Amino acid sequence: xxxxxxxIDGQEVMFEPGQTILEAAEKVGIxxxxxxxxxxxxxxxxxxxxxxxxxxxxxxxxxxxxxxAKGMVVQTESATVVRSxxxxxxxxxxxxRHDDCLVCPxxxxxxxxxLAYRYKVKSARFPETFTEYPMETVNPLIVRNFxxxxxxxxxxxxxxxxxxxxxxxxxxxxxxxxxxxKGDMALKDSDCVFCGQCIQACPVGALVxxxxxxxxxxxxxxxxxxxxxxxxxxxxxxxxxxxxxxVQISAAENAEPNQGRLCVKGRFGYxxxxxxxxxxxxxxxxxxxxxxxxxxxALDLVASKFxxxxxxxxxxxxxxxxxxxxxxxxxxxxxxxxxxxxxxxxIDHCART
Amino acid sequence: xxxxxKEFKHAKMFFVIGSNMTEAHPVAATYVKNAVRSGAKLIxxxxxxxxxxxxxxxxxxIKVGSDIAFLNALMYVLIKEDLYDKDFVTNHTENFExxxxxxxxxxxxxxxxxxxxxxxTIVETARLAASIKPMMLCYTLGIxxxxxxxxxxxxxxNLQMLLGNMGMEMGGVNPLRGQNNVQGAxxxxxxxxxxxxxxxxxxPDARKKFEEAWGVDNxxxxxxxxxxxxxxxxxxxEVKAFYxxxxxxxxxxxxxxxxxxxxxxxxFLVCQDIFENETTRFAHVVLPAAAWSENDGTFTNSxxxxxxxxxxxxxxxxxxxxxxxxxxxxxxMGQTWPSQSAKELWDNEISVLAPSLGGIKYRRIELxxxxxxxxxxxxxxxxxxxxxxxxxxxxxxxTPAEWTPPAxxxxxxxxxxxxxxxxxxxxxxxxxxxxxxGLNELLGEETADISISDARKLGISNGETIRxxxxxxxxxxxxxxxxxxxxxxxxxxxxxxxxxxxWLTNPAFDPYTLTAEYKACAVKIEKMV
Numbered sequence: 001x002x003x004x005x006x007x008i009d010g011q012e013v014m015f016e017p018g019q020t021i022l023e024a025a026e027k028v029g030i031x032x033x034x035x036x037x038x039x040x041x042x043x044x045x046x047x048x049x050x051x052x053x054x055x056x057x058x059x060x061x062x063x064x065x066x067x068x069a070k071g072m073v074v075q076t077e078s079a080t081v082v083r084s085x086x087x088x089x090x091x092x093x094x095x096x097r098h099d100d101c102l103v104c105p106x107x108x109x110x111x112x113x114x115l116a117y118r119y120k121v122k123s124a125r126f127p128e129t130f131t132e133y134p135m136e137t138v139n140p141l142i143v144r145n146f147x148x149x150x151x152x153x154x155x156x157x158x159x160x161x162x163x164x165x166x167x168x169x170x171x172x173x174x175x176x177x178x179x180x181x182k183g184d185m186a187l188k189d190s191d192c193v194f195c196g197q198c199i200q201a202c203p204v205g206a207l208v209x210x211x212x213x214x215x216x217x218x219x220x221x222x223x224x225x226x227x228x229x230x231x232x233x234x235x236x237x238x239x240x241x242x243x244x245x246x247v248q249i250s251a252a253e254n255a256e257p258n259q260g261r262l263c264v265k266g267r268f269g270y271x272x273x274x275x276x277x278x279x280x281x282x283x284x285x286x287x288x289x290x291x292x293x294x295x296x297x298a299l300d301l302v303a304s305k306f307x308x309x310x311x312x313x314x315x316x317x318x319x320x321x322x323x324x325x326x327x328x329x330x331x332x333x334x335x336x337x338x339x340x341x342x343x344x345x346x347i348d349h350c351a352r353t
Numbered sequence: 354x355x356x357x358x359k360e361f362k363h364a365k366m367f368f369v370i371g372s373n374m375t376e377a378h379p380v381a382a383t384y385v386k387n388a389v390r391s392g393a394k395l396i397x398x399x400x401x402x403x404x405x406x407x408x409x410x411x412x413x414x415i416k417v418g419s420d421i422a423f424l425n426a427l428m429y430v431l432i433k434e435d436l437y438d439k440d441f442v443t444n445h446t447e448n449f450e451x452x453x454x455x456x457x458x459x460x461x462x463x464x465x466x467x468x469x470x471x472x473x474t475i476v477e478t479a480r481l482a483a484s485i486k487p488m489m490l491c492y493t494l495g496i497x498x499x500x501x502x503x504x505x506x507x508x509x510x511n512l513q514m515l516l517g518n519m520g521m522e523m524g525g526v527n528p529l530r531g532q533n534n535v536q537g538a539x540x541x542x543x544x545x546x547x548x549x550x551x552x553x554x555x556x557p558d559a560r561k562k563f564e565e566a567w568g569v570d571n572x573x574x575x576x577x578x579x580x581x582x583x584x585x586x587x588x589x590x591e592v593k594a595f596y597x598x599x600x601x602x603x604x605x606x607x608x609x610x611x612x613x614x615x616x617x618x619x620x621f622l623v624c625q626d627i628f629e630n631e632t633t634r635f636a637h638v639v640l641p642a643a644a645w646s647e648n649d650g651t652f653t654n655s656x657x658x659x660x661x662x663x664x665x666x667x668x669x670x671x672x673x674x675x676x677x678x679x680x681x682x683x684x685x686m687g688q689t690w691p692s693q694s695a696k697e698l699w700d701n702e703i704s705v706l707a708p709s710l711g712g713i714k715y716r717r718i719e720l721x722x723x724x725x726x727x728x729x730x731x732x733x734x735x736x737x738x739x740x741x742x743x744x745x746x747x748x749x750x751x752t753p754a755e756w757t758p759p760a761x762x763x764x765x766x767x768x769x770x771x772x773x774x775x776x777x778x779x780x781x782x783x784x785x786x787x788x789x790x791g792l793n794e795l796l797g798e799e800t801a802d803i804s805i806s807d808a809r810k811l812g813i814s815n816g817e818t819i820r821x822x823x824x825x826x827x828x829x830x831x832x833x834x835x836x837x838x839x840x841x842x843x844x845x846x847x848x849x850x851x852x853x854x855x856w857l858t859n860p861a862f863d864p865y866t867l868t869a870e871y872k873a874c875a876v877k878i879e880k881m882v
Binding site (some may be wrong): 268 | 381386480494496530531533539541545548551554576583591594602621641642645646651653654667669679682687690695755787792861871
């Protein structure tokens, strides 16, 4: 056997030194289920879902933390592994209110539900042991539903290691453990900056956008990748769209330049699109008051006014400002109109501010 | 940006000047914070102790408008202590002697008086900056929005060339662009002096190329007007028809009263927008446009990456894509343009006419975008510029700059400096973010951010309504007493119409770029009776 080979489910797999069993398996398409694992951060091995059987090892091992080693023989779905996973799922189901998927906004987009389905776990076999903290609905934008929290810690990692905002952490101990912000305050009274990375990281329905219950579930939506309309970083977003309406926005994972990150504006600032106040028809001002007009009326007026002014005063009597928010193709087209049709270079935008 | 965001995480050293990154470019800031947590050094130069300064090894709170004196003094120390990259300077730059002559007139002791930081701090900053290579320099509008903005820009470039931090990964000069497509609007030639791809309008060959491509003759051969000149000429009547596409100038330009007078002077004003706003009030015709997510297209980000924008929903009512509107006007004036979609515009016109975009086609940017220069369809794009110290025009040219004070400085009547910027929870004039209730809940009104010591001196408590006045206007708003702001300074944003900083800001402009001095004007603070 050459240097860096291990055997996973009977298949010889090459690995790079330092790679975990999980990473080695992923590379060849072997699906070891994970839950707490957040790509790009240090694995914690907290949830015990990715346990695998390693020949010769005393116990099952967490594939997300154990480095692949030469000659290792790994079983990812053996009877022992499956039994362990079932028990873990049952314990998670007993750790909160996980029996109301019918009214949960995360249903269909829930890792716990997916795992319960995959391993055919119907309900919690264990008595409920958790402390029932009330749902936190006082914040803008984000609802924290502690009854759904399985304490996987992904939100803490997203906040601390990805966005480096350090707003939340584990609080209390044992059965009373809770994800807390600044000495157990509401997010709005903490260091939270509402980037919503915790929502993106949450594998269940414990962290959801505040308006989630008023909208279709994410699982019912079509996903459309696009570029954020705010600052110049150009983050890649996934628009979750149903019935031609944006329902939610998340960050595109493994995409440049944002690598799965967004800020508060990029994640939540899209209501304007569907605002009733949008301009819907051309408007022409008569006697100081705007009146609705057809495109022909408005465009004929613009063309005739510009033609007349250029005829009477020369092309440099017209000037225009393009939009640094709109697409390239629009700015191209506007400068083409000014240069090629109006015959002036009086075209600018807010380039230097 | 000469370099790329993906390099941030791996950088060993940052020099961030005039950039409130955690609020204005939050995702970029996450990478800087990641790097700092992994051991990178961070120098933050900013009058305010903003959030990123908390992560800094060294925060240097220079006075508003003293950047050139500070940067020159850093270069003085680097030269004097022989800490600069002689190899890079010799082989890849020119005009070093002229730079040296100017910066040697800025010993730290002199700069200390101008900048309000100790000469020891200046020396320490220079030594720290020279201690690790490469150093990545980032700046934002704290550098450009001054009457000496262009000289600020050349000074940061001088510093990076002197340190030999150009032409390599995790180095370079990196202006973070404030708007999603301000880079793209420049690339597209929405500027008075260049066609798409920065081809000069005064160059007869460039004109001929575009005349042939567009099937027109006599393209105008002299540079056009920049925005402030257009606005001035609205009042004199030299500009009669004004076409504003997607800008709320009545709130964003300095000295709102002056701006509104200019807008109301237009003989014929067209506004093309997605909402009625303070600017459309002055329009004669308002054209309703499709917004982001209502049509296909591309944005180009700060790192020159052309990425796709896609349609999720139809525009409301009979609103139309902007490119369609321009095309219809051209048609009514006798020209029928061939391209009938954003894709056709990009693939058949823009990428054909702009050499640096030649290899970028829609089919290549389905997933991650491509960074220009990308001249051919086989080219992978360019993540950092000036590789190996090769500059576009041969050698990197040092352009020495003398420090000049802001156009308006405090005096007995207006004893405080007002500086402006953006806050995390809103964007510009809130045309977009103001429609999200949660964002309004997080930030519902403008405040005047003042220092604890000034608040104590004036007997003002946090949240108290005060009057803030400049020579141009007067507003009342709540004081936010904070340790972020140094003494003798007020800081505000321009997100709200009421108490918009631009009622006060000074329409003084950089002579080269005509960028307004949003970062410095003189104000007085009064307690309300």
